[in-house]
Amino acid sequence: MKKRSYDSIVIGGGSAGLAAAAEIAGRGYHVAVIERELTLGGILNQCIHNGFGLHYFKEELTGPEYAERMIDMTAHLPGIDFFLDSAVLEVKGPRGGEPRSGAENAEGPLHNGGLVVYGISKHEGITEFTASSIVLAMGCRERNRGNIGIPGTRPAGVFTAGLAQRLVNIDGYVPGKDVVIVGSGDIGLIMARRMTWVGARVHGVVEIQPYPSGLTRNIAQCLNDFNIPLYLSHVVSEIHGSRRVEGVTIMPIEDRHEQSAKSFRLDCDTLLLSVGLVPDNELSRRLGVVLNPETGGPYVDASLMTSVPGVFACGNVLHVHDLVDWVTEESTRCGGNVCDYLAGGKTPWQGAVAAGANVKYVLPNRYAPSRKNVFYLRTLVVKNRALLRATIGGRTLLERRLPHVQPSEMVTFTLGPDAFNGAHGTAGQGGLADGRLEVSIE
Amino acid sequence: MESYDVAIVGAGVTGAAIARRLSAYSLDVALLEKECDVSFGVSKANSGIIHAGFHHSPSSLKARLEVLGNMMYDALQRELHFPFRRCGIVVAAFSIEEMKTVERLYTQGLENKVIGIELCSRDRILSLEPKLNPDVVGGLHAPSGGIIEPYRFVFSLVESACKNGVTLKREFEVVEAEVSRVRRHRFVLRSRSGDAIRTRWVVNAAGLFADEVSRILGGEELKIIPRKGEEFLMDRNAKGYPSRVVFPVPSPDSKGMLVIPTVEGTTMIGPTAVEVEDKEDLRTTLENFERVCSSARRLVPSVSERDIITSFAGLRPTLAGNDFYIAVSKAQPHLIQVAGIQSPGLTASPAIAEYVKDLLKQDGLPLVERPDFDPTIEEVPRLRELDPEEADRLVQANPDYGEVVCRCETVSEAEVVAAIRRGHTTLDGVKFYTRAGMGRCQGGFCTYKTLKIIEREAKLSLGEITKRGEGSFVLGSTVGDLPVGGES
Numbered sequence: 001m002k003k004r005s006y007d008s009i010v011i012g013g014g015s016a017g018l019a020a021a022a023e024i025a026g027r028g029y030h031v032a033v034i035e036r037e038l039t040l041g042g043i044l045n046q047c048i049h050n051g052f053g054l055h056y057f058k059e060e061l062t063g064p065e066y067a068e069r070m071i072d073m074t075a076h077l078p079g080i081d082f083f084l085d086s087a088v089l090e091v092k093g094p095r096g097g098e099p100r101s102g103a104e105n106a107e108g109p110l111h112n113g114g115l116v117v118y119g120i121s122k123h124e125g126i127t128e129f130t131a132s133s134i135v136l137a138m139g140c141r142e143r144n145r146g147n148i149g150i151p152g153t154r155p156a157g158v159f160t161a162g163l164a165q166r167l168v169n170i171d172g173y174v175p176g177k178d179v180v181i182v183g184s185g186d187i188g189l190i191m192a193r194r195m196t197w198v199g200a201r202v203h204g205v206v207e208i209q210p211y212p213s214g215l216t217r218n219i220a221q222c223l224n225d226f227n228i229p230l231y232l233s234h235v236v237s238e239i240h241g242s243r244r245v246e247g248v249t250i251m252p253i254e255d256r257h258e259q260s261a262k263s264f265r266l267d268c269d270t271l272l273l274s275v276g277l278v279p280d281n282e283l284s285r286r287l288g289v290v291l292n293p294e295t296g297g298p299y300v301d302a303s304l305m306t307s308v309p310g311v312f313a314c315g316n317v318l319h320v321h322d323l324v325d326w327v328t329e330e331s332t333r334c335g336g337n338v339c340d341y342l343a344g345g346k347t348p349w350q351g352a353v354a355a356g357a358n359v360k361y362v363l364p365n366r367y368a369p370s371r372k373n374v375f376y377l378r379t380l381v382v383k384n385r386a387l388l389r390a391t392i393g394g395r396t397l398l399e400r401r402l403p404h405v406q407p408s409e410m411v412t413f414t415l416g417p418d419a420f421n422g423a424h425g426t427a428g429q430g431g432l433a434d435g436r437l438e439v440s441i442e
Numbered sequence: 443m444e445s446y447d448v449a450i451v452g453a454g455v456t457g458a459a460i461a462r463r464l465s466a467y468s469l470d471v472a473l474l475e476k477e478c479d480v481s482f483g484v485s486k487a488n489s490g491i492i493h494a495g496f497h498h499s500p501s502s503l504k505a506r507l508e509v510l511g512n513m514m515y516d517a518l519q520r521e522l523h524f525p526f527r528r529c530g531i532v533v534a535a536f537s538i539e540e541m542k543t544v545e546r547l548y549t550q551g552l553e554n555k556v557i558g559i560e561l562c563s564r565d566r567i568l569s570l571e572p573k574l575n576p577d578v579v580g581g582l583h584a585p586s587g588g589i590i591e592p593y594r595f596v597f598s599l600v601e602s603a604c605k606n607g608v609t610l611k612r613e614f615e616v617v618e619a620e621v622s623r624v625r626r627h628r629f630v631l632r633s634r635s636g637d638a639i640r641t642r643w644v645v646n647a648a649g650l651f652a653d654e655v656s657r658i659l660g661g662e663e664l665k666i667i668p669r670k671g672e673e674f675l676m677d678r679n680a681k682g683y684p685s686r687v688v689f690p691v692p693s694p695d696s697k698g699m700l701v702i703p704t705v706e707g708t709t710m711i712g713p714t715a716v717e718v719e720d721k722e723d724l725r726t727t728l729e730n731f732e733r734v735c736s737s738a739r740r741l742v743p744s745v746s747e748r749d750i751i752t753s754f755a756g757l758r759p760t761l762a763g764n765d766f767y768i769a770v771s772k773a774q775p776h777l778i779q780v781a782g783i784q785s786p787g788l789t790a791s792p793a794i795a796e797y798v799k800d801l802l803k804q805d806g807l808p809l810v811e812r813p814d815f816d817p818t819i820e821e822v823p824r825l826r827e828l829d830p831e832e833a834d835r836l837v838q839a840n841p842d843y844g845e846v847v848c849r850c851e852t853v854s855e856a857e858v859v860a861a862i863r864r865g866h867t868t869l870d871g872v873k874f875y876t877r878a879g880m881g882r883c884q885g886g887f888c889t890y891k892t893l894k895i896i897e898r899e900a901k902l903s904l905g906e907i908t909k910r911g912e913g914s915f916v917l918g919s920t921v922g923d924l925p926v927g928g929e930s
Contacts, residue, residue, distance in 0.1 A: 001834040036846065087846035090830070118830045122844035126834035144884040146675070146752035151727045154754060156869075156909035156916050160886045167890060168921060173904055176918040199924025242722055243913030269918065282850070285679060 002127040006032045006081075007342050009117050010135040011088050011283065014042020015324050016315020016331040017137035018070040023335025024135075025080040029342055032129060033080065034119050036087045040075075041067025042139055044324065046166045049190055055325035066324060086121040091134065091287045093308050115310055133310045133338050136284055136298070137331065140316040142187075143276040150182075152239030155246070161187040161274035165194065174198050176270030180248050181205045182236050185408075186214040186322075188274025193222035195272075203266045204229045206236055206250055211382065213408050236271070237263060245269050277320045287311060294361040295319040302350050302368035303337035304330070312338055319363055319376065322410055326376065333374060351392070356440030358383075360407065367437050369420035375413050379441050382406040387442045388413060392420075392435065405441060445627050446472040446609070447807065449641035451616050451655050453480035455592060455791045456783045457647035458599035463795035464802075465606035466817075468810045472639055473600065473608055474631070476615030476651075478911030479871045481596035484649040485788070486874065487724070487756025488592040489673065489702055489713060491687055493786040494531050494584030496551030496559060497697055503766045505554045508786040510793035512586060513557075518792060522598035523821040524591060525705040530686040531587030532562070532571055534578045534741055540691040544582050547692075551584065558585040571684045573742050587687060589705045592788055593874040601819050601864060606812065611637075612865070613911070616648075619659050621774070628776050629659070643807060645778045645798060646771075650721045650759045652781035662773040664781050668721050668757040671713025672730045675704075675752050677882050682744030683709040690741060697785065699737040701745065706851075706877065711738035711745060713756070724755045751882050758784035766790070768797055770805050778802060822860045826852035847895070848888040850881025858892060862899040870910040872896065893917075 008024050010017045013035030024031045039045060044052070047063030054060055057069060074080065094114035117129040142160040159167075159175050165187065167173045179195050181188045184207035192202045205223060210233045212219050223230055237251040237260070247267040252259045279297040281289070289298045290307040297318040298306040305312050314334035315327045350366040353375070362377040379386070386405045390398040390413070397419045405411060415437075448464060450457045453475035461473040477483060495509035519526045535541040544561070551559040560566075560583045567581040568574055604610055614637060620630040627640035648655040653664040676683070683703060690698040696715035703709050712734045731753065738745040761767055761782030771777035778801055780794060787794070803809050823836060825843060837844040842856035853876045861875035869885075872878055872892055879885035879892065893916065896907050908914040918924075 001831060036849070085845070087849065089825075089833070089846075089852065120825075120833060120837065120844050120846060122837070122841040125837035125844060126830045128830065141883045142886050144751075144886055146750055146884055149728070149731060149747075149750065149753065151725065151731070153725050156914040159889075163886050163889055167917065171890060171894075171904075172921045173917045174919045174921055174924060175916075177924065197926065198921050199926040200918075237728075238725070242724070243910075244915060282679075 002124055004032065004127055004129050006030050006129060006131045008032075008133040008135060008338055009034065009115070009129050009131045010137055011091075011117070012042065012137035012139060012315075012317070013040040013082065013084070014137065014139050014315070015044055015067070015070055015327045016139065016317070017042075017135065018074045019328045019331035020135045020137060020312075020314055020335035020338065021080055022070075022074040022077060023332050024338050025074070025077040027336075027339045028079065029339060030079045031081070032083060032131075034083045034086050034088055034117070034129075036085070038085050040071050040082065040084070043162070046162075046169045048169050052324050055323065056328050070328070083119060083121065083127070086119045086124070088117055088283055089120050089126070090118040091283050092116040093287055093311070133312065133341060135334060135338060136281075136289075136306070136311065136313040136317050137315050138280045138283065138317045140277040140320050141280045142273070143278060145273060148273075148275050150236055150239055153242055155239070155241040155244050157241070157245035157269055158239065158271045158273065161191045161272045164272050165191055168194055168198060174200060175272070176200065176245075176268075178203060178268040179270045179272060180236070180266050180268045181272045181274060183207065183274035183276070184212040184214050184219075184230060185274045185276065186218055188272065189214045189218040189222040191272055191274065192228050193226060196226045196228070200270070202226070202228045203268055204231055204250070206231045206234045208235050208253065209233070239271060240265070245271055277316065279317045279320065281317060284313070284317070292361070292365070294355070295363065300364045301366040302348075302364055302371065302373060303341065304334040304364055305337070305341065310341065319361065322408060326410060326412070329374070330376070351435035351437055353437045353439065356389075356438040358441040359439055362439045367415065370417055372414060372416045375415070375439065377411045377439060379405045379407055379411065381441065383441065388439070389442060390415065390437060390439045392437050397437070443630070443638055443640050444472070444609070445640040446470045447641070448472070448643045448645060448802065449474060449629070449631055449639060450645040450647055452483070452647040452649055452652075453596070453600060453610065454483050454485040454647065454649050455481065455596050455599070455788050456649070456780055456794055457645070458596045458603065459791040459795035460645055460647060460780070460798050461603040461608045462599040463799050465603045465608045466812055466815045468812050469807075471603070471608045472641065473603065473610045474614040474616060475610070475612050478613055478868060478908070479866055480600045480610070480612070481593040481874070482870070482910060484757060484759055485596050486593045487673075487754050488788060489671075489700065489710065489785075490590050490592045490704060491531075491702060491789070492526070492528070492588035492590055493789040494551065494559065494587040495554045495556045496547045496582070496584060497692060497786070498554070499550065500553040503768065504786060504790065507766065507790035507793040507797060509554050509556060510796070511786075511790040514792040515588065515590070521817045522595075522602055522819055524594040524598045526588060526590040526595070527705050528586060528588040529703060530583065530585040531689060532567060532686050533582040533689045533691060534567065534574055535581050535691050536575070536577055536579060536740070538579065541580050543691045544580065548582055551582075556584055556586060559583070571686060571688065573682055573684045573744060574688065575741060575743050589687065589703065590788070591705055595788075597864070597866070597875055598819060602817065605819060606815055610865075616655060616658060621660055643776045643778065643802060643805070645780060647780045647783070649783065650757055652759060652779070656771070656779060656781070659777050660774045661771040661777050661779060664761065664767070664779070666759045666761060666781065668718050668723070669760050669784065670716050670718045670723060670755055670757055672726045672734065672753065672755045673710050673712030674731065674734055674750050675754075676709040676711070676745075676749040677751050678707045680709060680746065680749035682742070684742055688741050690737065699734055701738050701742045711735070715758075718757070721757065724757070726753045726755050752884055760784050766794070768794060768801070770801055776805065778805070822857060824857060825854040847891045848876070848878035848881065850883050850887075851877040853878040853888075855895060858895045859899055862896055867896055867900040867902065868908050868910050869893070869896075869916060
């Protein structure tokens with residue numbers, strides 16, 4: 001068994017892992033990136049459509065182009081080693097898997113390699129990596145038929161949209177000729193167009209909500225331009241076919257009630273599911289990282305460190321983003337925090353962050369009043385001219401009018417030391433009336 | 443034409459156990475399966491419970507073979523390496539009335555000679571299973587009950603049988619038979635695709651289709667009624683599930699809906715029990731999903747719909763009277779009927795095989811032990827069960843162990859290759875052998891990897907690979923094949 005030691009190990013070589021690793025290596029630390037595929041870039045490689053990079057690179061790129069930019073910014077850095085075609089089998093915290101308690105967190109970084117990662121590959125066998133810090137950057141996975149419980153038979157021909165996308169764009173295989181898509185998220189819409197372009201007929205996109213869950217431009221460019229019907233407030237209530245999909249029953253929902261009498265059947269040989277993404281936290285769980293049921297990702301403090309000291313998280317493993325640009329921003333910042341941690345900087349005083357009215361979640365879950373804090377939040381409501389408000393103990397730190405909010409579009413805002421002045425007296429003394437930062441949408 | 447001493451129709455757990463038992467003798471045995479892989483009928487969609495033997499009356503053949511079968515599993519596991527664990531079974535009673543039924547089950551269990559069976563007070567049953575609904579008033583504990591991966595058991599039995607000379611014919615659906623009264627080889631069996639074999643004896647272990655096979659062979663009239671069971675599988679990370687199989691108090695025609703910790707660490711809830719007409723009706727429904735969830739929650743309140751990763755349905759092949767029918771045919775000499783093998787058929791299968799072997803002997807089949815019979819098969823190591831040192835040694839010896847195909851269940855390429863080399867060349871076959879695609883992502887990440895390994899190892903084009911045999915193709919065509927631009 002090979003043994004290797006690093007300052008930091010980044011698990012996952014997609015957009016999150018690359019940005020974090022670039023930042024860590026750029027500041028002179030020795031970092032390993034472990035990637036299970038043969039190529040870096042993660043899911044971007046199969047997203048051959050454009051629309052990426054408008055915020056971060058200020059130009060429109062395809063997924064593979066965005067990945068290439070990230071790789072170019074990272075690969076040449078000294079102090080960075082890539083382990084491709086390598087899976088992580090196990091991760092262990094300090095003292096054989098037992099996470100240290102919060103009190104011990106104050107001791108600072110775990111030097112001399114308190115964290116252990118077991119990687120496996122065909123060529124190297126098992127490698128035992130030890131490090132003082134880990135960045136979780138494993139991304140997310142797709143929800144599937146079982147998660148949404150579509151009744152009926154279990155024939156071949158039911159695919160998640162991302163798997164279908166991979167089969168078409170990377171392997172060159174077409175899942176079927178006559179397609180129905182469940183879910184109007186962006187992957188589903190993109191795949192409606194992609195399947196049409198390879199010669200399949202897309203008979204409809206079925207969305208349970210009364211409004212589409214993907215971007216408006218994708219509805220126009222992926223459905224309307226191809227005359228693909230969008231069934232809003234409808235569900236697939238049954239799958240037919242014993243060997244291969246032969247059709248689906250589609251049922252309208254009116255006033256939250258299923259209208260089975262108004263059901264109709266669409267014949268198809270393929271059903272694609274675009275019904276949501278979930279952070280892929282199996283390794284985190286085994287490491288003892290505490291997960292947030294609202295996001296599916298870890299609880300993190302102001303520096304994006306999880307409940308296990310030295311273990312950080314960024315990108316879609318932390319929460320599912322809608323734009324890769326935000327993944328890059330968040331992960332670069334995470335890499336910087338890892339460097340601060342490795343340098344043994346004293347952890348500043350942190351207060352709790354809570355989701356207030358109409359907010360599904362706010363990340364990170366702690367704030368540090370002495371620093372600049374970048375927050376991401378998702379709303380629970382669709383609203384025009386919404387008011388974003390951040391308060392501590394009844395005192396308003398930030399109020400901002402947003403033209404439009406909806407659950408599928410992430411909201412971001414920043415609070416610097418200026419905003420906290422006066423709200424706390426002197427930061428770091430604790431014991432203040434109520435240090436809880438509450439964020440609401442009104 | 444190939445000639446056999448015995449042809450077994452049906453490679454489910456019953457047929458497979460009989461084939462494996464007969465492989466210990468110097469006989470020519472054919473095992474005929476209509477599907478593209480063994481266990482793909484009744485045996486694959488099954489609760490995977492090794493029953494303890496208290497559910498059936500001592501006068502039934504079921505009870506006798508159930509208790510005998512249960513006791514044979516430890517030795518079989520040592521030889522055949524299938525996932526099996528004696529986790530124990532509890533029956534939870536929620537009223538004084540239900541407790542009376544539990545007492546009757548206890549007495550029945552004693553009469554059936556169930557090992558270790560005990561009556562439990564409320565305190566006792568809650569100390570055994572703290573996750574039970576605290577409204578429980580008492581119950582039954584049978585430590586000899588267990589759990590198994592049923593398809594893996596069938597795969598192992600068939601592998602062992604074939605190793606000892608049994609001929610397996612997949613996609614051999616018996617559609618026609620000629621019966622001669624004069625020839626030594628009494629039967630000629632013809633398949634749908636036109637193949638034919640001769641055989642002296644036929645064992646009808648055709649599960650749901652035992653009635654049709656009996657008719658084709660000129661046997662007595664049987665009527666198999668499919669009784670559907672829907673089950674739901676929970677994520678292995680789901681918290682708060684019991685460590686033993688938890689039964690409710692049974693009704694006259696069903697053992698009820700259970701909470702089943704599977705041998706691989708997931709949890710299953712179900713099954714329903716509804717008689718259906720169609721022998722291929724494997725649909726699941728929303729109503730039954732809700733029924734199963736609420737029944738399971740009555741037993742174990744922490745059961746959560748959010749943890750469900752997939753559902754499936756199976757059909758029990760039931761006969762009127764609800765007992766097994768295992769006998770030399772009354773209508774057709776040299777035909778052994780093994781019909782109505784529903785629960786506890788899996789538990790009883792090794793004992794059924796013993797019983798059928800005796801019936802064949804009484805019917806005149808000479809049994810001479812094969813001197814070179816080898817009861818063991820090769821154990822294929824599973825990456826997820828190894829510690830890092832062991833895994834490292836394995837990768838050095840076989841680099842395919844270093845490639846993780848299924849991340850949810852930690853399945854290596856070497857295990858997928860082992861499945862394919864044993865004839866499991868469909869996506870479902872690979873899944874049942876290795877567990878690749880059985881975890882929480884349900885194949886979202888590993889399907890393309892598995893397809894490519896099947897393509898390479900089985901020398902099939904990607905377009906030829908199926909989910910589970912004829913008609914269940916996975917991919918339609920390649921990019922560029924379809925006409926583009928509004929052709930209808």
